[in-house]
Amino acid sequence: MPLGTYKEALSARSTEQKILDVSQDGGIVSALLCYALDEGIIEGAVVAGTPDENWRPTPTVVTSSDEVIAAAGTKYSMSPTLSALKDAVRQNGLEKVGVVATPCQVQGLRKAKAYPFTRFVADKVNLIIGIYCMENFPMASLDTFATAKLGFDDLTDASKMDIGKGKFWLTKDGEDKGLAIKETHGYEQAGCNVCQDYVAEWADVSTGSVGSPDGWSTVLTRTDDGESVFKAAVDAGLIETKPMDDVKPGLPLLEKLAKGKKDKNTAERERRAKMGVRIPTIY
Amino acid sequence: MFNKLKKAFGGSSEPEAPKVEKKVEAAPAETKAPAEEPKAASAKPRIGYIHLSGCTGDAMSLTENYDILSTVLTDMIDIVYGQTLVDKWIHGTYAEEMPEMDVCLIEGSVCLQDEHSVHELLEARKKSGLIVAFGSCAVTGCFTTYARGGQQAQPKHESFLPISALVKVDAALPGCPVAPEMIAKTVVAVCEGDLDYLKPAMDWAACDKGCGCDVLTNVIRQGLCSGCGTCGLACPTRAMGYSEGRPSCDKDRCIKCGTCYLMCPRSWLPEGRIKKETGL
Numbered sequence: 001m002p003l004g005t006y007k008e009a010l011s012a013r014s015t016e017q018k019i020l021d022v023s024q025d026g027g028i029v030s031a032l033l034c035y036a037l038d039e040g041i042i043e044g045a046v047v048a049g050t051p052d053e054n055w056r057p058t059p060t061v062v063t064s065s066d067e068v069i070a071a072a073g074t075k076y077s078m079s080p081t082l083s084a085l086k087d088a089v090r091q092n093g094l095e096k097v098g099v100v101a102t103p104c105q106v107q108g109l110r111k112a113k114a115y116p117f118t119r120f121v122a123d124k125v126n127l128i129i130g131i132y133c134m135e136n137f138p139m140a141s142l143d144t145f146a147t148a149k150l151g152f153d154d155l156t157d158a159s160k161m162d163i164g165k166g167k168f169w170l171t172k173d174g175e176d177k178g179l180a181i182k183e184t185h186g187y188e189q190a191g192c193n194v195c196q197d198y199v200a201e202w203a204d205v206s207t208g209s210v211g212s213p214d215g216w217s218t219v220l221t222r223t224d225d226g227e228s229v230f231k232a233a234v235d236a237g238l239i240e241t242k243p244m245d246d247v248k249p250g251l252p253l254l255e256k257l258a259k260g261k262k263d264k265n266t267a268e269r270e271r272r273a274k275m276g277v278r279i280p281t282i283y
Numbered sequence: 284m285f286n287k288l289k290k291a292f293g294g295s296s297e298p299e300a301p302k303v304e305k306k307v308e309a310a311p312a313e314t315k316a317p318a319e320e321p322k323a324a325s326a327k328p329r330i331g332y333i334h335l336s337g338c339t340g341d342a343m344s345l346t347e348n349y350d351i352l353s354t355v356l357t358d359m360i361d362i363v364y365g366q367t368l369v370d371k372w373i374h375g376t377y378a379e380e381m382p383e384m385d386v387c388l389i390e391g392s393v394c395l396q397d398e399h400s401v402h403e404l405l406e407a408r409k410k411s412g413l414i415v416a417f418g419s420c421a422v423t424g425c426f427t428t429y430a431r432g433g434q435q436a437q438p439k440h441e442s443f444l445p446i447s448a449l450v451k452v453d454a455a456l457p458g459c460p461v462a463p464e465m466i467a468k469t470v471v472a473v474c475e476g477d478l479d480y481l482k483p484a485m486d487w488a489a490c491d492k493g494c495g496c497d498v499l500t501n502v503i504r505q506g507l508c509s510g511c512g513t514c515g516l517a518c519p520t521r522a523m524g525y526s527e528g529r530p531s532c533d534k535d536r537c538i539k540c541g542t543c544y545l546m547c548p549r550s551w552l553p554e555g556r557i558k559k560e561t562g563l
Contacts, residue, residue: 005563059512078528083515107548108513110557115483117546118517119344119462136509138527189528190506191549202563222563278505281551283482 002258003251004201006220007227011212011247012239024074024162025209026217028239029100029129032205034065035233036098042127045098046088047071048079054156056139059084061092074131076161077139078189082108089124098127103197106130110202127229130200132208132218132254134163134261135188144187146170150177164209193268194279198258205230211254212247218254327358328473331384332365332417333407335400336427336443337391340460341418342367345388347463351470359474373406374399386473387411392420392427393449395442401449408450416455416488419540421446423493425459426538445491455487459519459540483551493541495522495532503529507549514543 003009014020014027016034023030036042049060049071057079062068082105088094101109112122137145139155146155150170160171167178200206204226211218219241221227233239244251269279334342346352356362362369363382371378387407393400408414419425424445432441446452456469472480495518502508510528517523522536523543530543544550557563 078510080510080512080515080525080528080530082512083523083525084512085516086521102509102511104509104548105511105513107552107557108511108516108546110561111548111553112513112516112546114553114556114560115546116462116464116468117458117542118519119458119460119464121516123464136528140527189509191509194507194549195509202557202561223561272506278501278507280507280549281486283479283551283553283555 002255002262003199003220004197004206004222006206006222008219008221009211009244009251010219010221011216011242011244012207012219012234013216013241015238015240019069019072020215022069022072024072026207026212026215027072028207028217028219029131030068030072031238032127032129032229032233033062033068033098033100035236035238036127036229037063037065037068039232040096041229042094042096042098044088044092044094045100045127046081046084047100048075048081050075055142055158055161061088061094063092063094074162076137076163077142078136081105082112085109085125086118086121089121095124096126097124098129099125100129100131101200101203102131102133102136103200104133104191104195106200106202107197127225128200128203128205129226130203130206132199132206132210134198134257135192135195137184137188141184141187145179145184149179149183152177164214192265194265194272196262196265196269198261199254208254210257211244211249211251216242216247218244218251327361328385329363329383330360331363331381331387331407331411332368333387333389333403334366335389335391335404335421335446336394336397336430337418337420337425338460339367339390341390341420341458344418344458344460344463345466348467351467355470359470373403381406381410384411386413386415388415388417389421389446390417392424392443393446394430394440395444396432396439397437404446404449413453414446414450415484416446416452416457418461419457419459419493419538419542422452422455422457422487422490423539423541424491425493425540428539447488447491452488454481454484455490456484457487457490457493457541457545459538459542480556483553487545490541492539493544494539495530495534495537495543497541497544498523498530498547499532501544502547502549509549511548513546513548517542517546 014031019027019030033045044063047060048057057075059079059081088097116122143155146152157172158170162169166181168184169176169178204223206220207217221230272279364371366372370376373381393404416422420427427443430443498514514530515523520536522533523530
């Protein structure tokens, strides 16, 4: 089961143009957050924003649709998002919080719920939207891709950043420049090399571009909570869906990538264990 | 009520007899006459609470479980010793000697120059099947680490050690203070004999130090950090900042409670428990 436990897999897209204008793919994360905020399912969310427009992610608390949309789009560097959860609960006083989380962040959050050593924070999270993640890059790696490899003067010249179709893409003045994924290998952070989760297996609902056509996202509903929010957003007309069987490349590609990450990084764990350096203890 | 408790805190659905597992985990208690054991095992677990050098925050966290406290106290446990909770203290208030206990929770570090603390701790080890270091002061010394002596009313009191420096500890519940929900989940696990849930706390018993630099030493320097931010969420004093996606501890704010590393998903990950709680 490379995709973990899930109820339903669908290809989906936001129906709102203002979301699609700024979203990475199908705008599912933004659509779900906006819906959950508007309906009072959550009072706010913790996300990775880029307030300085320099591609450097900053953990951000959002409490309105406008703030969600301002923070839309994937960031390819680390955002210690969970650290802002404390702000959401303590400063903002939010009782029902959504979190947009990479697989490692979902793990941190689920651990914090299972073993709540920090008082009354993790229990306020009632919606975890997981995003597919193969690996993450230090800012200096992104700078290298932009300047040394793609010939940009500066990373901030890029108006869009994306990974898809086997390439890392930067867009400048409407023109896309692609770098083969192979060229990015060795630039990811080392901590990603021991992660065996590509599809945020413990999220309430997971989403990402892989498996669906351009402009669409592949959604995996996992928990009852995740399924009900997603279905309600679909019923409200905010998200349109297609069966995965009707889209290319479909679930097989997602499964292939998820299994590939598991296999590769399980081997890396074994390699490190053999060397005698630390790997996480699993209970 | 008990079922409601279990539901609220994610316990397993099948009830189990509590006492047996405790005995399994009990350190060999040489003072107990074997004939006494069955009698003891027939009642609710006998809990002691000892307050050494700490701020009472952990006891307050315990009492913060208002919603379940009456059930816990009437149906699940008997508190048989404790200065604050039941007005029994071998050095003063009503208690000539420390009673036998199944579990003794110890809050606070132990001050070597305080004869009462040292005596009470050593006595508890003799009288209790399990010793639980309750809260970070007992586990690591926490902020009492910085004590230097020279203060009123006891200028000589300057050495404050984790309790594991003097006695064998069976389980540790760090936190500054230990979180109310964590106490509640642990109580449920103890009463159910859910050793799977208690395993990390038992493994943590060997821990006698904690610091914001643990995430540097044991996570970043081991190539394990993913920059998720859990340590920042964990830190009770906001000592944890971030630079280039990595935690950076402000040493002037760090109280050495150890929570940052404890909560890091790359230190240990309770996969079994998470799957059970989420059904995933």
